Amino acid sequence: MSNDHTQPQTVAELGEFAVIDRLVAGRHQPPAVSLGPGDDAAVVATADGRVVISTDMLVAGRHFRLDWSTPHDVGRKAIAQNAADVEAMGASATAFVVALGAPAHTPASQLTQLADGLWDEARPLGAGIVGGDLVGSPALVVSVTVLGDLAGRAPITRGGARPGSVVAVCGDLGRSAAGYWLWHKDIGGFDALRRRHLVPEPPYGQGAVAADAGAEAMTDVSDGLVADLRHIADASQVGIELSTAALVADYEAVVDAAAASGGDPWAWVLAGGEDHALVATFPGAAPTGWRVIGKVFDGPARVLVDGQVWNGYAGWQSFG
Amino acid sequence: MSNDHTQPQTVAELGEFAVIDRLVAGRHQPPAVSLGPGDDAAVVATADGRVVISTDMLVAGRHFRLDWSTPHDVGRKAIAQNAADVEAMGASATAFVVALGAPAHTPASQLTQLADGLWDEARPLGAGIVGGDLVGSPALVVSVTVLGDLAGRAPITRGGARPGSVVAVCGDLGRSAAGYWLWHKDIGGFDALRRRHLVPEPPYGQGAVAADAGAEAMTDVSDGLVADLRHIADASQVGIELSTAALVADYEAVVDAAAASGGDPWAWVLAGGEDHALVATFPGAAPTGWRVIGKVFDGPARVLVDGQVWNGYAGWQSFG
Numbered sequence: 001m002s003n004d005h006t007q008p009q010t011v012a013e014l015g016e017f018a019v020i021d022r023l024v025a026g027r028h029q030p031p032a033v034s035l036g037p038g039d040d041a042a043v044v045a046t047a048d049g050r051v052v053i054s055t056d057m058l059v060a061g062r063h064f065r066l067d068w069s070t071p072h073d074v075g076r077k078a079i080a081q082n083a084a085d086v087e088a089m090g091a092s093a094t095a096f097v098v099a100l101g102a103p104a105h106t107p108a109s110q111l112t113q114l115a116d117g118l119w120d121e122a123r124p125l126g127a128g129i130v131g132g133d134l135v136g137s138p139a140l141v142v143s144v145t146v147l148g149d150l151a152g153r154a155p156i157t158r159g160g161a162r163p164g165s166v167v168a169v170c171g172d173l174g175r176s177a178a179g180y181w182l183w184h185k186d187i188g189g190f191d192a193l194r195r196r197h198l199v200p201e202p203p204y205g206q207g208a209v210a211a212d213a214g215a216e217a218m219t220d221v222s223d224g225l226v227a228d229l230r231h232i233a234d235a236s237q238v239g240i241e242l243s244t245a246a247l248v249a250d251y252e253a254v255v256d257a258a259a260a261s262g263g264d265p266w267a268w269v270l271a272g273g274e275d276h277a278l279v280a281t282f283p284g285a286a287p288t289g290w291r292v293i294g295k296v297f298d299g300p301a302r303v304l305v306d307g308q309v310w311n312g313y314a315g316w317q318s319f320g
Numbered sequence: 321m322s323n324d325h326t327q328p329q330t331v332a333e334l335g336e337f338a339v340i341d342r343l344v345a346g347r348h349q350p351p352a353v354s355l356g357p358g359d360d361a362a363v364v365a366t367a368d369g370r371v372v373i374s375t376d377m378l379v380a381g382r383h384f385r386l387d388w389s390t391p392h393d394v395g396r397k398a399i400a401q402n403a404a405d406v407e408a409m410g411a412s413a414t415a416f417v418v419a420l421g422a423p424a425h426t427p428a429s430q431l432t433q434l435a436d437g438l439w440d441e442a443r444p445l446g447a448g449i450v451g452g453d454l455v456g457s458p459a460l461v462v463s464v465t466v467l468g469d470l471a472g473r474a475p476i477t478r479g480g481a482r483p484g485s486v487v488a489v490c491g492d493l494g495r496s497a498a499g500y501w502l503w504h505k506d507i508g509g510f511d512a513l514r515r516r517h518l519v520p521e522p523p524y525g526q527g528a529v530a531a532d533a534g535a536e537a538m539t540d541v542s543d544g545l546v547a548d549l550r551h552i553a554d555a556s557q558v559g560i561e562l563s564t565a566a567l568v569a570d571y572e573a574v575v576d577a578a579a580a581s582g583g584d585p586w587a588w589v590l591a592g593g594e595d596h597a598l599v600a601t602f603p604g605a606a607p608t609g610w611r612v613i614g615k616v617f618d619g620p621a622r623v624l625v626d627g628q629v630w631n632g633y634a635g636w637q638s639f640g
Contacts, residue, residue, distance in 0.1 A: 041406050051467065086361050088360035135378075137459065145373075
């Protein structure tokens with residue numbers, strides 16, 4: 001750098017290693033991380049001799065838009081949706097690795113803001129970003145892998161639901177879908193809903209609570225309530241019946257936004273993904289903080305809403 | 321699909337879930353995997369209460385070209401370079417998760433071939449592909465995270481090299497760079513070198529051998545021998561001296577290809593990355609199968625070649 005007055009700005013100007021140094025500098029790893037970033041690999045303690053692992057990739061223009069989200073929002077969302085996957089097993093997140101693909105003209109500050117978002121979402125979970133990769137890519141790509149700790153519990157799969165059990169949810173439904181529609185239609189106000197689309201708020205800690213309360217089957221609502229319950233119905237070979245009467249609070253939270261924007265509030269509640277609520281079945285009572293929204297019944301795999309097959313929007317699919 | 325004569329071909333035609341079913345069908349997980357793909361997360365046993373983790377992202381047009389590599393080659397390369405990272409800690413790979421970003425027009429068969437390549441490289445290691453994600457993306461992106469098992473060993477970092485120790489390498493140098501040049505110049509013959517560029521052959525199992533033989537510092541050669549040894553020199557605050565006389569076998573393996581293509585054989589050997597050889601320092605003798613190529617000396621962090629600062633190509637950098 002011969003000219004001190006010119007501050008390097010893009011990742012291409014700074015180079016891979018200098019940008020990585022900026023992303024890693026000054027972060028504090030939690031105690032479970034015995035070796036953090038900077039070597040060929042990291043080392044993380046696994047207290048009960050097992051590790052939960054899941055991965056999710058976010059691509060600019062498809063899973064987020066940088067004219068809606070700040071890079072900080074994108075970082076928080078990437079951590080939240082991965083952490084929700086380990087919560088849905090009855091575990092809690094302990095560590096993340098993050099591979100970033102970025103166009104050469106990406107401002108380095110955008111990546112440091114994204115890393116700040118990653119850390120701001122991970123830190124309250126007691127988890128760290130323990131490693132990563134940074135490469136050139138035609139679009140910004142954020143690929144996160146999460147490690148989780150079951151603390152001795154059996155993992156709660158999608159396959160354990162049994163007839164007679166109740167279906168209960170923890171966390172919000174329909175808010176992210178409402179927020180997406182408001183952004184898409186460029187309708188102001190409803191700031192909390194618009195915000196929720198950019199940064200989901202999974203009910204952290206409640207996956208372990210559900211497991212300890214005897215949850216038989218669990219998943220997080222990433223594709224939409226009916227679509228995700230269908231995954232439980234298929235894996236468990238049971239029917240699931242939902243009651244809209246039990247979902248009125250979610251409906252009421254989005255009905256004004258629907259009226260202002262011409263959206264369908266029940267479609268948001270029943271089929272809107274990305275809120276990352278947890279939904280589980282319990283053979284007895286659901287734990288405090290969980291709302292009973294339906295029941296499991298015998299028979300072929302299907303999801304009924306108020307006794308009927310629901311013919312609304314089928315939930316998010318890639319390439320849809 | 322109303323028309324039985326038209327076989328769906330692209331990921332957009334088949335849809336995310338149907339493609340994932342094809343990628344996952346018929347795979348056999350190793351015993352350490354207590355829960356494989358198909359749920360919110362996987363669960364893997366960690367015998368010694370720790371897990372090694374690393375991640376690498378490959379992007380089409382940057383890290384591979386589908387007019388050079390088959391999708392199967394790309395899958396093998398993605399696993400190999402990640403497995404080499406855990407080998408470089410003195411560990412062995414136990415499990416992988418793979419996030420794929422693919423354009424909507426990608427033939428589904430391309431992704432099943434890629435998955436076959438992932439499995440064909442992972443299976444001999446005793447490791448499985450335990451989870452993944454599939455999303456839309458403007459270019460094919462393969463983001464792999466590897467888990468590794470130290471089997472009770474201390475991790476071998478880059479920071480433990482001490483003056484007086486020998487530097488030794490296991491695996492080949494310069495072959496991948498030679499192969500790249502031959503592909504780039506469209507020069508036929510030299511099939512083994514061309515092949516090696518598409519699918520590296522890390523010396524699997526030798527990371528643990530080195531650790532058990534007392535390796536103080538270790539890394540894999542991904543950016544180039546001098547560049548990667550510079551990482552050890554920096555982390556250990558030592559000087560490293562290489563002897564080209566000890567590298568003659570590598571030089572001889574590529575010199576004919578260099579003559580035929582106008583390449584620089586010493587640049588390939590000293591600065592060619594992607595062979596994923598292992599390089600380590602040992603206070604005593606190097607183990608069988610390792611070649612001594614230099615020594616560690618006191619003083620500021622630097623890498624000398626035959627006593628001189630080497631001013632060749634500085635090694636691979638993203639955004640370079």
